[in-house]
Amino acid sequence: MEIIQKLKEHTAIVLPEQGLEQQLAIAAKEQRPLIIKLGFDPTAPDLHLGHAVVLKKLRQFQQLGHQVVIVVGDFTARIGDPTGKNKSRKPLSTAEVQANAATYVAQLGKLIDVHKARIVFNGSWLDRMSPSDMVQVMSQVTVAQLLQRNDFNNRFTSNTPIALHELVYPVLQGFDSVQIRADIEMGGTDQLFNCTMGRQLQETMGQAPQTVLCMPLLKGLDGKEKMSKSLHNTIGLTDAPELMFAKTMSIPDELIPEWLQLVTDFSISEQEALRGRMQVGENPMLIKKCIAANIVTQYHDAGAAEGAAAHFARQFQQRDPEQKEWTPVSLKDLAQTPQVSLQLLDLCHKLKGKLSRTDIRRLIESGAVQLDHQKITDVHSVVTIAPGMKLRIGKRDFFELC
Amino acid sequence: MEIIQKLKEHTAIVLPEQGLEQQLAIAAKEQRPLIIKLGFDPTAPDLHLGHAVVLKKLRQFQQLGHQVVIVVGDFTARIGDPTGKNKSRKPLSTAEVQANAATYVAQLGKLIDVHKARIVFNGSWLDRMSPSDMVQVMSQVTVAQLLQRNDFNNRFTSNTPIALHELVYPVLQGFDSVQIRADIEMGGTDQLFNCTMGRQLQETMGQAPQTVLCMPLLKGLDGKEKMSKSLHNTIGLTDAPELMFAKTMSIPDELIPEWLQLVTDFSISEQEALRGRMQVGENPMLIKKCIAANIVTQYHDAGAAEGAAAHFARQFQQRDPEQKEWTPVSLKDLAQTPQVSLQLLDLCHKLKGKLSRTDIRRLIESGAVQLDHQKITDVHSVVTIAPGMKLRIGKRDFFELC
Numbered sequence: 013m014e015i016i017q018k019l020k021e022h023t024a025i026v027l028p029e030q031g032l033e034q035q036l037a038i039a040a041k042e043q044r045p046l047i048i049k050l051g052f053d054p055t056a057p058d059l060h061l062g063h064a065v066v067l068k069k070l071r072q073f074q075q076l077g078h079q080v081v082i083v084v085g086d087f088t089a090r091i092g093d094p095t096g097k098n099k100s101r102k103p104l105s106t107a108e109v110q111a112n113a114a115t116y117v118a119q120l121g122k123l124i125d126v127h128k129a130r131i132v133f134n135g136s137w138l139d140r141m142s143p144s145d146m147v148q149v150m151s152q153v154t155v156a157q158l159l160q161r162n163d164f165n166n167r168f169t170s171n172t173p174i175a176l177h178e179l180v181y182p183v184l185q186g187f188d189s190v191q192i193r194a195d196i197e198m199g200g201t202d203q204l205f206n207c208t209m210g211r212q213l214q215e216t217m218g219q220a221p222q223t224v225l226c227m228p229l230l231k232g233l234d235g236k237e238k239m240s241k242s243l244h245n246t247i248g249l250t251d252a253p254e255l256m257f258a259k260t261m262s263i264p265d266e267l268i269p270e271w272l273q274l275v276t277d278f279s280i281s282e283q284e285a286l287r288g289r290m291q292v293g294e295n296p297m298l299i300k301k302c303i304a305a306n307i308v309t310q311y312h313d314a315g316a317a318e319g320a321a322a323h324f325a326r327q328f329q330q331r332d333p334e335q336k337e338w339t340p341v342s343l344k345d346l347a348q349t350p351q352v353s354l355q356l357l358d359l360c361h362k363l364k365g366k367l368s369r370t371d372i373r374r375l376i377e378s379g380a381v382q383l384d385h386q387k388i389t390d391v392h393s394v395v396t397i398a399p400g401m402k403l404r405i406g407k408r409d410f411f412e413l414c
Numbered sequence: 415m416e417i418i419q420k421l422k423e424h425t426a427i428v429l430p431e432q433g434l435e436q437q438l439a440i441a442a443k444e445q446r447p448l449i450i451k452l453g454f455d456p457t458a459p460d461l462h463l464g465h466a467v468v469l470k471k472l473r474q475f476q477q478l479g480h481q482v483v484i485v486v487g488d489f490t491a492r493i494g495d496p497t498g499k500n501k502s503r504k505p506l507s508t509a510e511v512q513a514n515a516a517t518y519v520a521q522l523g524k525l526i527d528v529h530k531a532r533i534v535f536n537g538s539w540l541d542r543m544s545p546s547d548m549v550q551v552m553s554q555v556t557v558a559q560l561l562q563r564n565d566f567n568n569r570f571t572s573n574t575p576i577a578l579h580e581l582v583y584p585v586l587q588g589f590d591s592v593q594i595r596a597d598i599e600m601g602g603t604d605q606l607f608n609c610t611m612g613r614q615l616q617e618t619m620g621q622a623p624q625t626v627l628c629m630p631l632l633k634g635l636d637g638k639e640k641m642s643k644s645l646h647n648t649i650g651l652t653d654a655p656e657l658m659f660a661k662t663m664s665i666p667d668e669l670i671p672e673w674l675q676l677v678t679d680f681s682i683s684e685q686e687a688l689r690g691r692m693q694v695g696e697n698p699m700l701i702k703k704c705i706a707a708n709i710v711t712q713y714h715d716a717g718a719a720e721g722a723a724a725h726f727a728r729q730f731q732q733r734d735p736e737q738k739e740w741t742p743v744s745l746k747d748l749a750q751t752p753q754v755s756l757q758l759l760d761l762c763h764k765l766k767g768k769l770s771r772t773d774i775r776r777l778i779e780s781g782a783v784q785l786d787h788q789k790i791t792d793v794h795s796v797v798t799i800a801p802g803m804k805l806r807i808g809k810r811d812f813f814e815l816c
Contacts, residue, residue, distance in 0.1 A: 091546050094553035143543045144493050150579040151496035155557070156570065158578065168558065176560065176585065177552040179578060 019072055022065070022274060024201045024228040027208065031223030035195050038220075039078070046078040049194035049210075049222070051185060051203070054089045055104060057112040059119040060246035061307070062230040062239035065274050066198055067123040069227055073196070080129040082120070083188045084113050087138040088181055095175050109133075119249050122311055137191045138184055152216045153183050153209065161205040186210040194222040201226045202238075230274055235264035244345040251342070253308045255414055257320035258327075258340035260304035265296040268303070276306040327412070338402060338412040346413075348397050356381070356393040363403065363411050372405075380406050421474055424467070424676060426603045426630040429610065433625030437597050440622075441480070448480040451596035451612075451624070453587060453605070456491045457506060459514040461521040462648035463709070464632040464641035467676050468600055469525040471629055475598070482531040484522070485590050486515050489540040490583055497577050511535075521651050524713055539593045540586055554618045555585050555611070563607040588612040596624045603628045604640075632676055637666035646747040653744075655710045657816060659722035660729075660742035662706035667698040670705070678708040729814070740804060740814040748815075750799050758785070758795040765805065765813050774807075782808050 019032055026032055039046045050070055059067075074080050089112075092103030104112070113131070120126050141149075158179045159168050167174050186209025189197055194214075197207045204226050211221035229238040232245025239246050247259050263271065268290065272283045286299050301321060308317035327338070343350060346362055360372045360381060367375075379387045382404040383395060395401075401413040421434055428434055441448045452472055461469075476482050491514075494505030506514070515533070522528050543551075560581045561570050569576050588611030591599060596616075599609045606628050613623035631640040634647025641648050649661050665673065670692065674685045688701050703723060710719035729740075745752060748764055762774045762783060769777075781789045784806040785797060797803075803815040 087545070088549075091549050094550045138545055141545045143489070143540055143545070143548055146545055146548055147490075147493050147579045147582060148496045150582060151577045153578045154575040155561070155578055155581060156573065156575065159557070171558065173556040173558065175553045176555045176557055176581060177549045179557060179581075180549060180552060183578065 015076065019069075022227065023069070023225055025204055025224065025226040027204070027211075027224040027226075032196075032225070035223050038195070046073065046195040047193055048073045048078050048080050049083060049189060049192060049197040050080065051083045051085055051188065051197075051199065051206075052113075052116055053085050054109045054112040054116070055101065056241060057115040057119075058241055058246075059116065059249045060239055060241065061249070061275050062200070062232070062246065064123060064249060065227045065230050066200060067120065068277075069225070070198055071124045074124050074128060080124060081192050081194070082117075082129055082131045083192065084109070084116075084131065084133045085185070085188075086113075086133045087135040087184065090135065091177075094177065097173075097175075122249050132192065134184070134188050134191070138187070149187050149213065150180065150183060152213055153186075155179070158182065182206045182209050183213070186213040189222050190214050190217050190219060193219060195220075196223045196225055198225050198227070200229050200238075202229060228274065231267055231270060233259055233263055235267045246345070247307070248344075249311055251311075253312045253316040253320040254323045254327075255340065255342055256308050256311065257304040257317070257324050258414065259342075260307055261297070261300050261324060261337075262339050263300065265300075268296060268299055271303055276303055277310055278306060338410045340414045341411050342414055343397065343399065350398055351396060353394050353396045356383070356388060356395050357391060359395060359397075359403065360405055364405055364409060367405075375406055417478065421471075424629065425471070425627055427606055427626065427628040429606070429613075429626040429628075434598075434627070437625050440597070448475065448597040449595055450475045450480050450482050451485060451591060451594060451599040452482065453485045453487055453590065453599075453601065453608075454515075454518055455487050456511045456514040456518070457503065458643065459517040459521075460643055460648075461518065461651045462641055462643065463651070463677050464602070464634070464648070466525060466651060467629045467632050468602060469522065471627070472600055473526045476526050476530060482526060483594050483596070484519075484531055484533045485594065486511070486518075486533065486535045487587070487590075488515075488535045489537040489586065492537065496579065499575075499577075524651050534594065536586070536590050536593070540589070551589050551615065552582065552585060554615055555588075557581070560584065584608045584611050585615070588615040591624050592616050592619050592621060595621060597622075598625045598627055600627050600629070602631050602640075604631060630676065633669055633672060635661055635665055637669045646749075648747075649709070651713055653713075655714045655718035655722040656725045656729075657742065657744055658710050658713065659706040659719070659726050660816065661744075662709055663699070663702050663726060663739075664741050665702065667702075670698060670701055673705055678705055679712055680708060740812045742816045743813050744816055745799065745801065752800055753798060755796050755798045758783070758790060758797050759793060761797060761799075761805065762807055766807055766811060769807075777808055 016033060016036070020026065035046055048070060050066065070080055086106075086109045089104045089109055090106065093101035113133075117126050117131060120129070159165055161182065164174055164179070166172075182205065185206050189210030190213050194210060197210050199207055204224065207222075207224040207226070211224065215221045231237070232239035232243060233247070234243070234245045237243050237245060247256055251259070269287060272278060272286060276283070278286065286302060290296060290299055304324075305317040305321055308320050341363060348354075356376065357369060357372055360376070361367070361369060364372070372381075373391050375381050376391045376393075377389060379389050381388055384402050397413065399414050403411045403413070405411070418435060418438070422428065430436075437448055450472060452468065472482055488508075488511045491506045491511055492508065495503035515535075519528050519533060522531070561567055563584065566576055566581070568574075584607065587608050591612030592615050596612060599612050601609055606626065609624075609626040609628070613626065617623045633639070634641035634645060635649070636645070636647045639645050639647060649658055653661070671689065674680060674688060678685070680688065688704060692698060692701055706726075707719040707723055710722050743765060750756075758778065759771060759774055762778070763769070763771060766774070774783075775793050777783050778793045778795075779791060781791050783790055786804050787806075799815065801816050805813045805815070807813070
């Protein structure tokens with residue numbers, strides 16, 4: 013009973029409701045480990061704290077002796093988007109898929125025991141399907157059902173084209189569950205639809221349908237959107253200790269309760285104690301320091317956490333004469349490399365996307381933009397990007413590149 | 415110019431409008447025959463006069479030296495309907511497909527030179543496609559576009575399930591055009607959507623898109639619905655001369671102009687002369703006799719036509735003391751075999767579907783039903799089916815089984 017409680021902790025969706033109890037009962041009865049599936053899209057190998065929410069749950073299953081199976085979606089990654097409309101979906105070569113999978117497995121190692129997990133490539137069965145097998149699989153699903161998926165539904169009702177092959181991808185993802193005979197499929201709540209495809213295909217193909225277990229989507233550094241690489245609001249699992257620490261310090265205070273729960277490994281009572289301190293009026297920045305240290309300890313170690321905290325204090329607090337907090341911005345998140353030159357105007361625009369170029373031009377001309385504590389008033393200035401560079405835009409925005 | 419006129423004669427749709435002129439110009443310039451595609455569904459090998467409308471147009475192309483390619487859709491026929499919902503689409507074995515194709519080719523021989531035509535099976539390329547090739551082909555077409563096809567649209571808007579593989583079939587049919595590099599695809603107007611798929615796929619795959627040439631759908635013996643085996647309103651190309659003749663005599667008079675055009679091979683002036691005779695008040699039955707004789711001559715010979723006319727006169731006109739015309743009904747069309755016993759009530763219901771069973775029961779009890787000129791008043795009577803059997807139902811309906 014305690015096990016069930018622990019496994020259900022923080023889950024957003026368990027489908028069917030009693031699915032976890034049922035699967036555990038089956039495992040006990042048949043004296044075998046459960047097969048826990050997690051799909052991985054090899055076009056996006058950079059893992060962040062959002063992924064970690066799911067991976068930590070996976071770790072719980074693994075620690076209970078169950079079999080984790082990571083399904084690398086190389087089949088679709090190698091095809092990409094044949095319509096060429098989706099530029100983020102350009103086809104990957106087999107070598108690229110392999111490299112991305114290796115990067116991914118290395119990051120997985122921070123959270124689960126990769127030696128005990130099975131890593132399989134869905135191309136190994138999908139590439140071998142005959143055309144008539146594919147038709148058979150497609151016949152198990154209706155068009156109306158597929159168009160219920162949120163993104164398809166939105167596009168269909170707004171007359172944004174959906175190519176036929178896009179409907180096929182979730183069906184193939186479901187077929188992966190049949191192939192590995194998954195008992196449980198894990199994912200974020202945004203994967204609910206695709207995971208239910210697995211249930212359906214298993215059922216029509218004579219298997220017991222898997223239980224779907226979705227974790228909540230972690231909010232990113234901005235405190236608004238889900239953590240996502242494309243939104244530049246992530247903390248990467250391989251980010252350096254200093255960057256991890258500084259990024260954590262930049263989250264809005266409202267995020268603290270959610271991050272305590274989903275990101276830290278504080279015990280329930282430790283979490284309660286920290287929330288208690290906030291309630292009695294303690295500066296949220298101190299709580300964030302605890303969270304930041306906890307995160308760095310998880311993904312690096314306690315020494316690194318101490319070092320990062322000291323670095324943060326030096327860099328962002330003591331050194332600044334006005335006691336301003338400088339928001340750290342990683343070059344990676346800006347999609348920039350050191351030593352590249354670009355217009356000051358463009359750099360400001362990247363950092364403060366909400367301001368129009370005209371606004372920024374006015375700020376520069378009025379002397380409200382400072383680079384490394386020097387006013388720059390020439391709107392045509394070109395700057396050479398470097399970590400440590402400090403940029404002040406207007407009265408309230410202080411950025412430090414790192 | 416005369417050739418174009420002849421080729422356009424009786425066509426319902428030419429897409430694009432100038433497509434025929436363009437294709438003929440290309441053929442002339444490149445000094446090669448055009449490739450004229452006709453798809454054949456090997457689940458339905460029985461050809462009738464409706465098919466002949468398309469085949470006669472195909473014959474014109476063949477007589478001009480163009481290359482007819484018959485694409486046997488064995489790929490989908492062998493898969494059938496995996497959902498099992500469509501009972502008319504049960505999977506065929508390779509042997510069944512071969513047998514049906516042979517039957518089909520034999521019937522084709524009545525209208526085109528089968529030795530000059532190429533007969534290809536689409537399984538020979540579809541079965542060899544890799545799963546990623548299939549995804550590529552599917553990516554060329556949008557879901558919204560497929561749902562525009564009449565039957566899909568009706569089902570989608572009425573929430574009748576459409577399985578995903580059903581959307582794939584027309585796309586594969588279009589891919590056949592790419593494979594055989596079709597210049598022109600022919601079909602009835604009900605094939606327009608599928609034929610335009612071929613245009614689209616050829617274009618996205620770097621070929622000049624085929625011209626689509628659709629013939630009108632011939633009305634069947636009932637004068638209402640299109641001629642179709644499932645509606646039991648056909649004249650089969652292999653029907654015996656007597657049956658062909660008698661069935662033709664049973665068409666409603668309003669059908670005469672359409673049949674003169676699409677079914678007979680009377681010249682334009684001969685057709686005009688026959689229409690003229692009707693306009694000056696001649697009995698339409700005499701015009702129908704001319705049509706019937708013409709049809710029998712086409713599919714058998716002039717001698718057979720003469721024999722069938724004489725047989726018809728003996729059987730249906732002279733012998734009947736009341737000079738009633740007995741409507742011939744073939745056992746095949748009733749889906750019956752000789753010597754099978756069935757309830758009189760059921761037989762009447764098959765012949766007069768518009769009457770309810772209660773109506774028929776009343777007619778029998780009131781003595782209004784005669785079997786071979788004998789009143790039958792027992793509603794539980796059982797009859798043994800035999801050709802030549804005459805059944806009178808009420809005052810106006812006279813049927814003869816043949």
